[in-house]
Amino acid sequence: MSKITTIEEHATCGGQVGFYSHSSTTLGLEARFGVFLPARALAGEKVPVLFVLAGLTCTQETFLIKANAVRFAAEHGLALVAPDTSPRGAGVPGEDETYDLGTGAGFYLDATTPGWQAHYRMGSYIDTELPQLVQEHFAIDGARRGIMGHSMGGHGALVHALTAPQAWKSVSAFAPICHPAIVPWGEKAFAAYLGPDRKAWARHDATLLLEAGHTHPTTILIDQGAADQFLHNQLRPDLLRVAAGTAGQALQLREHAGYDHSYWFIQSFIAEHIKHHATILGAL
Numbered sequence: 001m002s003k004i005t006t007i008e009e010h011a012t013c014g015g016q017v018g019f020y021s022h023s024s025t026t027l028g029l030e031a032r033f034g035v036f037l038p039a040r041a042l043a044g045e046k047v048p049v050l051f052v053l054a055g056l057t058c059t060q061e062t063f064l065i066k067a068n069a070v071r072f073a074a075e076h077g078l079a080l081v082a083p084d085t086s087p088r089g090a091g092v093p094g095e096d097e098t099y100d101l102g103t104g105a106g107f108y109l110d111a112t113t114p115g116w117q118a119h120y121r122m123g124s125y126i127d128t129e130l131p132q133l134v135q136e137h138f139a140i141d142g143a144r145r146g147i148m149g150h151s152m153g154g155h156g157a158l159v160h161a162l163t164a165p166q167a168w169k170s171v172s173a174f175a176p177i178c179h180p181a182i183v184p185w186g187e188k189a190f191a192a193y194l195g196p197d198r199k200a201w202a203r204h205d206a207t208l209l210l211e212a213g214h215t216h217p218t219t220i221l222i223d224q225g226a227a228d229q230f231l232h233n234q235l236r237p238d239l240l241r242v243a244a245g246t247a248g249q250a251l252q253l254r255e256h257a258g259y260d261h262s263y264w265f266i267q268s269f270i271a272e273h274i275k276h277h278a279t280i281l282g283a284l
């Protein structure tokens with residue numbers, strides 16, 4: 001069994017939240033993650049699990065602390081797993097210079113370019129290593145696994161669910177980067193991590209995946225604030241909506257007047273996301 005180290009654990013909402021570190025073989029570095037376990041899991045019953053991916057500048061703590069998801073996951077008997085948003089301390093030149101590349105900005109993909117490819121492998125980490133690790137150590141039923149995320153994490157959730165719908169049984173997002181290949185955040189990250197050939201970017205872009213015929217068998221739930229400062233230049237859910245329509249992908253895309261990009265927005269609609277996943281994953 002791979003070893004994990006407990007950083008802290010706290011009783012909460014009848015269950016327990018914990019933060020852990022481990023030596024990641026995929027990332028080649030020490031990595032941290034958070035887990036919420038509902039009461040049933042603490043009693044040994046295997047529960048469905050929702051992976052929650054945070055956005056730029058965040059850590060494994062952000063979503064669990066700020067989204068108010070734990071309370072609703074407890075009610076539904078759902079475990080939450082929160083990875084970090086990038087490897088830490090990879091030593092790649094420039095990785096700590098800007099908030100939208102490198103540390104805190106792993107984009108949940110495997111880099112292929114010299115420099116980045118050795119450690120920036122959050123794609124395989126999310127898909128393979130972390131699910132196996134949490135199943136080994138906690139009462140988690142890996143066959144009932146969903147994924148959601150915010151902003152860069154919303155991009156990650158959509159891409160992982162569309163490329164491996166058999167592994168990720170449910171999917172939702174808050175203010176996701178829907179078409180990274182054509183917006184500044186995505187162009188910068190993809191050029192660095194994947195190189196200049198845009199053909200290699202397509203499998204990391206939810207809108208392009210839908211255009212190429214990838215779909216998810218369930219309804220994709222997306223909430224978007226209409227007052228989000230990144231809506232028009234970075235997120236572009238309008239383009240995802242068109243691609244979903246063409247692909248025949250069921251999509252519930254809700255726009256909310258007055259809400260911005262922050263966790264205050266996420267808190268306002270998180271209950272419905274947790275319920276969405278709990279229903280599909282067969283939780284309480």
Ligand SMILES: N[C@@H](CCC(=O)N[C@@H](CS)C(=O)NCC(=O)O)C(=O)O
Nearest residue numbers: 055056057058062099151152262263
């Ligand atoms: N710092 C960036 C924005 C970064 C940002 O908004 N990050 C979002 C995710 S994309 C977030 O959740 N930040 C952490 C927080 O709100 O706690 C800027 O000034 O443009």
